[in-house]
Amino acid sequence: xxxxxxxxxxxxxxxxxxxxxxxxxxxxxxxxxxxxxxxxxxxxxxxxxxxxxxxxxxxxxxxxxxxxxxxxxxxxxxxxxxxxxxxxxxxxxxxxxxxxxxxxxxxxxxxxxxxxxxxxxxxxxxxxxxxxxxxxxxxxxxxxxxxxxxxxxxxxxxxxxxxxxxxxxxxxxxxxxxxxxxxxxxxxxxxxxxxxxxxxxxxxxxx
Numbered sequence: 001x002x003x004x005x006x007x008x009x010x011x012x013x014x015x016x017x018x019x020x021x022x023x024x025x026x027x028x029x030x031x032x033x034x035x036x037x038x039x040x041x042x043x044x045x046x047x048x049x050x051x052x053x054x055x056x057x058x059x060x061x062x063x064x065x066x067x068x069x070x071x072x073x074x075x076x077x078x079x080x081x082x083x084x085x086x087x088x089x090x091x092x093x094x095x096x097x098x099x100x101x102x103x104x105x106x107x108x109x110x111x112x113x114x115x116x117x118x119x120x121x122x123x124x125x126x127x128x129x130x131x132x133x134x135x136x137x138x139x140x141x142x143x144x145x146x147x148x149x150x151x152x153x154x155x156x157x158x159x160x161x162x163x164x165x166x167x168x169x170x171x172x173x174x175x176x177x178x179x180x181x182x183x184x185x186x187x188x189x190x191x192x193x194x195x196x197x198x199x200x201x202x203x204x205x206x207x
Contacts, residue, residue, distance in 0.1 A: 010018075021061075024055075025055045025059050025196065026059045026195060026198060027194055027195035028182075030062035031062060033062055033063055034064075036068075038065055050125065051201065052201055054108065056108070074179060078093075079180055084142075087117055088142065089113040089176075092146045093184045094106065094127055096184040098126075098127060098128070098129075099110060100184075100185065100189070101196065102184075104191040105199075107198035108125070108199075109203075110127040111206055114206035138167045139159075141164055142169070145174075146177060148160060148186070149178065164177070
């Protein structure tokens with residue numbers, strides 16, 4: 001046997017990489033769980049309304065109970081009745097995500113701010129530095145509070161809540177500001193932990 005033939009015999013045949021359910025979504029090798037009828041209908045509604053299923057929902061799809069809990073909480077916070085507008089809640093999401101440098105949430109919720117405001121410039125300013133954006137004093141107070149929650153939550157005092165009241169927020173509004181900021185501090189960290197990747201469609205939308 002020639003030296004070349006011996007070398008060829010020793011080299012194992014290269015196997016093609018196995019396609020994983022979560023490829024392009026998260027870095028973990030988790031299989032999709034069978035979808036419940038409710039979740040299948042929810043995903044179909046996403047596809048109908050926005051043309052795709054957000055990767056954050058697919059990321060939770062290894063466990064239907066976790067996905068249902070996450071979706072229910074998200075929908076209540078971001079779409080349910082509140083003294084905060086949908087745009088204001090998305091602004092909180094983006095400002096918190098900017099502090100945490102969360103690629104997924106900055107991309108997905110930055111698109112939401114652009115779309116809901118109809119102003120791509122405002123969306124970019126909120127993503128990069130809300131302090132340069134043309135905001136109302138009320139919105140600025142709201143975002144200042146969300147940033148303090150993100151960076152120094154232990155330092156929040158009654159004076160911080162009183163500043164929100166003076167700006168025009170009710171105590172129920174303050175709860176909602178705190179709840180939205182808290183939720184995105186959690187999701188930012190989870191997205192970073194598993195390297196969650198945003199859908200490509202978000203990048204070009206509403207510009």
